[in-house]
Amino acid sequence: MTVAAAEDPVKLSEFEARLERGETIEPKDWMPEKYRKQLIRMMSQHAHSEVVGMLPEGNWITRAPSLRRKMVLLAKVQDEGGHGLYIYCGTETLGVGREELIEQLLAGKAKYSSIFNYPTLTWADIGVIGWLVDGAAIVNQTMLAKTSYGPYARAMIRICKEENFHKRQGYEICSVMAKGTPAQRAMVQDAVNRWWWPSLMMFGPSDGTSPNSAELMRWRVKRETNDALRQRFVNLTIPQAQAIGLTVPDPDLRYNAETENWEFGAIDWSEFQAVIAGNGPCNRERLAARRKAHDEGAWVRAAAEAHADKQAARNSEHAA
Amino acid sequence: MTEARAQAAIAAGVAPTGPTAGVAGNPLFEYLCRMGDDRLVLGHRLSEWAGHAPILEEDIALSNFALDFVGQAAALLKLAGEVEGKGRDEDALAYHRDENEFRNVLLVELPRGDFAFTMVRQYLFDAFDVLALERLVKSRHEVLAGIAAKALKEAKYHARHSGEWVVRLGDGTEESHRRTQAALDALWSYPSEFFVADGVDAAMVEQGIGLDLPSLKAPWEITVRETLTRATLTVPNDPRIVRGGRLGRHSEHLGHMLAQMQILPRSHPGAQW
Numbered sequence: 001m002t003v004a005a006a007e008d009p010v011k012l013s014e015f016e017a018r019l020e021r022g023e024t025i026e027p028k029d030w031m032p033e034k035y036r037k038q039l040i041r042m043m044s045q046h047a048h049s050e051v052v053g054m055l056p057e058g059n060w061i062t063r064a065p066s067l068r069r070k071m072v073l074l075a076k077v078q079d080e081g082g083h084g085l086y087i088y089c090g091t092e093t094l095g096v097g098r099e100e101l102i103e104q105l106l107a108g109k110a111k112y113s114s115i116f117n118y119p120t121l122t123w124a125d126i127g128v129i130g131w132l133v134d135g136a137a138i139v140n141q142t143m144l145a146k147t148s149y150g151p152y153a154r155a156m157i158r159i160c161k162e163e164n165f166h167k168r169q170g171y172e173i174c175s176v177m178a179k180g181t182p183a184q185r186a187m188v189q190d191a192v193n194r195w196w197w198p199s200l201m202m203f204g205p206s207d208g209t210s211p212n213s214a215e216l217m218r219w220r221v222k223r224e225t226n227d228a229l230r231q232r233f234v235n236l237t238i239p240q241a242q243a244i245g246l247t248v249p250d251p252d253l254r255y256n257a258e259t260e261n262w263e264f265g266a267i268d269w270s271e272f273q274a275v276i277a278g279n280g281p282c283n284r285e286r287l288a289a290r291r292k293a294h295d296e297g298a299w300v301r302a303a304a305e306a307h308a309d310k311q312a313a314r315n316s317e318h319a320a
Numbered sequence: 321m322t323e324a325r326a327q328a329a330i331a332a333g334v335a336p337t338g339p340t341a342g343v344a345g346n347p348l349f350e351y352l353c354r355m356g357d358d359r360l361v362l363g364h365r366l367s368e369w370a371g372h373a374p375i376l377e378e379d380i381a382l383s384n385f386a387l388d389f390v391g392q393a394a395a396l397l398k399l400a401g402e403v404e405g406k407g408r409d410e411d412a413l414a415y416h417r418d419e420n421e422f423r424n425v426l427l428v429e430l431p432r433g434d435f436a437f438t439m440v441r442q443y444l445f446d447a448f449d450v451l452a453l454e455r456l457v458k459s460r461h462e463v464l465a466g467i468a469a470k471a472l473k474e475a476k477y478h479a480r481h482s483g484e485w486v487v488r489l490g491d492g493t494e495e496s497h498r499r500t501q502a503a504l505d506a507l508w509s510y511p512s513e514f515f516v517a518d519g520v521d522a523a524m525v526e527q528g529i530g531l532d533l534p535s536l537k538a539p540w541e542i543t544v545r546e547t548l549t550r551a552t553l554t555v556p557n558d559p560r561i562v563r564g565g566r567l568g569r570h571s572e573h574l575g576h577m578l579a580q581m582q583i584l585p586r587s588h589p590g591a592q593w
Contacts, residue, residue, distance in 0.1 A: 075387055184588065300378075302496070
């Protein structure tokens, strides 16, 4: 794709007309370079988030408190790896390979969801991540299932189904703990207190300050604004918290009967910016863990390649 | 306890000491715990890879195998609890038994090591697992036969996957060959424990429930040696005596693993999760 082609006004207006008609864009279709770049950025961030997201939850697989919980968590972490793989394959349709994207991640150049830079301190965190973090992800991804790029939209439909299962199991963990012993109730309330605000930040900056929103909306990559999605998430979540007797750490929270919205207090965007900039509680640990896995796996990948080459050579000898 | 007495205890299928003394009266319970514990412990070791594997595909595969094994363990320990009839379910057996009450072979409790160690260990187990399950599907115990039938499908897939990795790593680069040979050297004596039969096994064979373990040794060796040859690996001559797991005498590693695995239910007695 050349820059000249991307700037071709005729092609661009045809492209925008297609979006206007609600058509999806497929890999072989012409698309503006900026559209391709935005998609690669979003999809790679998403894939990286799935992969890095295996770490905070993986932290509790070996300590899950029952065999059933262990199995559900294993299945969940496995799903996340699968989502990562699936979306990396999606970016390949846009001309970028997984290896290149992973290098960007490990070099600290590519972003992943800031939420995974917070530590999982107790078993309740596993419940709260499922309920709040996956809950927020579903709100976001339900919108992305209607995104204008076909492969991403189709991936999202499948991913949303699994995320719904993750959210349900997370909420169930919270609900069981909230009905449990005083120590369990304290544990789950503490986890909600720690994860609530970072979950709200998952939708990204406010509409006014989001650098990419306008363009993404115009090209129907995103169908709704960060603030609208955040409000929907809060409206969905507060009744769920109430149903199991948990509170969120927001003294300004109140229900507005007129707008039917749960109005919430101000988000501390300085914390969000700090985490995005790499200074969250676990940024360094997360990247170090991924780098370690990657570096220590180098000989395995080299071996697989060497063996495949040997096999190919043997096969061609047989054929000859 | 002297070695001679220990051997006699093994022959009689009696756990020599400890809280499981008396299981000789219930060999099926003991038998199911052995099978269940092998899978629970191995599943735990595999699960330690989640998020740390050399390639994303292996993060997924190893988590999936861990899930298969923990699932099999849950079914077997649940059945064990029913057979025992003392009100213990699979979680009570997994989380509230001490180290010396675990009945897994020593192979599965060793720390995961590098990827070569994990894959060689896995293959040595999987090759045995397929053979054992193929016989157990014919067990007279219907529930056990059902569990085995489901597990057999998974085991065949596991064995193909781990076997292919052993070949790939053995016949890969110089470094991968060296690491895989080192893993094989470290592990080769451990599977001998699979094939040791005692009074529990004899009772299970007699009742048409269990299988004749020593008869699996030859077919296991043929299969495994064929794979190791393809992997260009040398079968070591390691005369170490490796056994004890079936009687609750473990390596130094299991205690650490259980401390981690059991911490939550043990710290919160009576809590539901």
